[in-house]
Amino acid sequence: MPVKSTARASSLYVHVPFCAQKCAYCAFYSEPSAGDLINRYVAALIRELEMAAADLQPRTIFFGGGTPSLLNLRQWEQILRALERLQLLGADEFTVECNPATVSPDKAKLLRDFGVNRISMGVQSLDATLLDRLGRIHSREQVFKSFAILRQAGFDNLNLDLMFAIPGQTLGIWRATLAEALALGSEHLSSYEVIYEDDTPLFAQLRAGEFDVDEDLACAMYEALVERATAAGFRQYEVANFAKDKPLTRPAATLSPLGGARGAIPFYACKHNVNYWRGGSFYGLGPSATSYVRGVRTKNWSNTQLYCEQLEKGQRAIESREELPPLKRAGETAAFGLRMTAGWPFNEFQRTTNFDMRAEWPDEMNQLTERGWGRISSGGFRLTPQGLRFADAAAELFLR
Numbered sequence: 048m049p050v051k052s053t054a055r056a057s058s059l060y061v062h063v064p065f066c067a068q069k070c071a072y073c074a075f076y077s078e079p080s081a082g083d084l085i086n087r088y089v090a091a092l093i094r095e096l097e098m099a100a101a102d103l104q105p106r107t108i109f110f111g112g113g114t115p116s117l118l119n120l121r122q123w124e125q126i127l128r129a130l131e132r133l134q135l136l137g138a139d140e141f142t143v144e145c146n147p148a149t150v151s152p153d154k155a156k157l158l159r160d161f162g163v164n165r166i167s168m169g170v171q172s173l174d175a176t177l178l179d180r181l182g183r184i185h186s187r188e189q190v191f192k193s194f195a196i197l198r199q200a201g202f203d204n205l206n207l208d209l210m211f212a213i214p215g216q217t218l219g220i221w222r223a224t225l226a227e228a229l230a231l232g233s234e235h236l237s238s239y240e241v242i243y244e245d246d247t248p249l250f251a252q253l254r255a256g257e258f259d260v261d262e263d264l265a266c267a268m269y270e271a272l273v274e275r276a277t278a279a280g281f282r283q284y285e286v287a288n289f290a291k292d293k294p295l296t297r298p299a300a301t302l303s304p305l306g307g308a309r310g311a312i313p314f315y316a317c318k319h320n321v322n323y324w325r326g327g328s329f330y331g332l333g334p335s336a337t338s339y340v341r342g343v344r345t346k347n348w349s350n351t352q353l354y355c356e357q358l359e360k361g362q363r364a365i366e367s368r369e370e371l372p373p374l375k376r377a378g379e380t381a382a383f384g385l386r387m388t389a390g391w392p393f394n395e396f397q398r399t400t401n402f403d404m405r406a407e408w409p410d411e412m413n414q415l416t417e418r419g420w421g422r423i424s425s426g427g428f429r430l431t432p433q434g435l436r437f438a439d440a441a442a443e444l445f446l447r
């Protein structure tokens with residue numbers, strides 16, 4: 048048996064580049080599903096897993112997309128058996144993204160049987176008109192049905208993705224969606240303000256003047272989100288992410304490696320994403336996936352055909368490779384970490400990057416503090432609730 052070195056990446060992302068149809072707002076790399084290409088992709092992914100296995104010892108696995116739940120039972124079984132054969136199963140957290148239209152009891156059971164223990168379901172809205180407008184393939188009823196199927200299959204860690212500031216969405220519609228989503232009782236909630244991504248139909252509609260962006264309404268929606276989610280027992284731990292704590296039935300010390308039931312980060316926080324925000328290494332497989340390992344960032348081709356061709360020739364499908372200068376990387380790490388409500392403890396930042404935030408970004412931190420967006424203490428720096436609302440603008444100050 049090979050000796051496992053500590054240098055192996057503990058965080059594995061797998062990109063599944065297929066969707067039943069593209070949503071109007073989405074710029075993630077994916078294409079409408081095509082039967083044969085999916086089979087070819089599965090074979091290529093298994094080849095890539097075999098080539099990467101010696102570098103991996105995943106504690107978190109995240110299958111994202113695209114729509115991983117679009118793969119059929121046979122395709123999923125091939126991938127899961129490959130993970131088993133390569134001794135890559137057994138992660139503490141194994142998430143699969145699902146679209147409510149493609150969840151079935153058989154698929155849920157298969158995933159659960161192989162150690163998938165977290166499902167992230169893309170809901171976006173529970174308003175039938177908005178779902179249609181966004182180009183979603185599922186109904187609101189399918190959300191409730193799929194949620195019940197996942198619970199029945201034994202999943203006790205479920206995330207729902209919602210979107211707000213959707214064109215045509217009133218505050219009343221948003222509050223109704225929030226209330227119904229919160230009533231489902233998931234352990235995690237991700238809620239993003241709509242981003243108008245280049246080359247999407249929604250962006251083209253905005254450019255054509257079909258609707259206006261209402262910043263004040265978006266702010267009111269964000270406030271409603273934070274208030275309602277908090278009232279429902281969630282803790283916000285990142286700009287768009289909320290998680291519950293585990294009820295205190297056991298001593299707190301045994302509860303969570305990320306801070307316990309009352310720590311800075313709630314028990315059901317997504318460990319995989321916390322690793323990204325905290326500047327950890329990660330390994331990405333599949334078309335368009337990026338990796339960051341030992342200071343080097345690589346990116347796979349965003350072209351499934353090309354990805355398959357490369358792997359069929361026994362070659363990795365890497366399009367670009369970049370070794371980031373340490374200070375540039377530290378700036379990115381600062382920017383990512385400030386998206387978390389806990390901000391950056393100075394000693395943790397130094398341990399991660401070898402730079403002292405107080406020495407490198409004193410003016411930036413003062414500027415944000417004066418604007419009411421940041422708070423410096425002896426132990427660290429974090430954004431205020433107001434600063435979190437504008438986290439992207441605040442984070443930009445740290446990029447070098």
Ligand SMILES: C[S@@+](CC[C@H](N)C(=O)[O-])C[C@H]1O[C@@H](n2cnc3c(N)ncnc32)[C@H](O)[C@@H]1O
Nearest residue numbers: 072073112113144145146169208239240241242
């Ligand atoms: C890869 S998708 C999730 C899973 C699955 N593909 C689905 O949509 O059901 C990740 C999430 O990003 C969010 N998202 C994607 N594009 C967005 C955009 N332009 N603006 C805001 N949120 C977006 C959506 O909430 C989406 O659920």
Ligand code: SF4
Nearest residue numbers: 066069070073112113
């Ligand atoms: S939001 Fe999800 S389902 Fe829609 S196109 Fe993007 S990845 Fe596919």
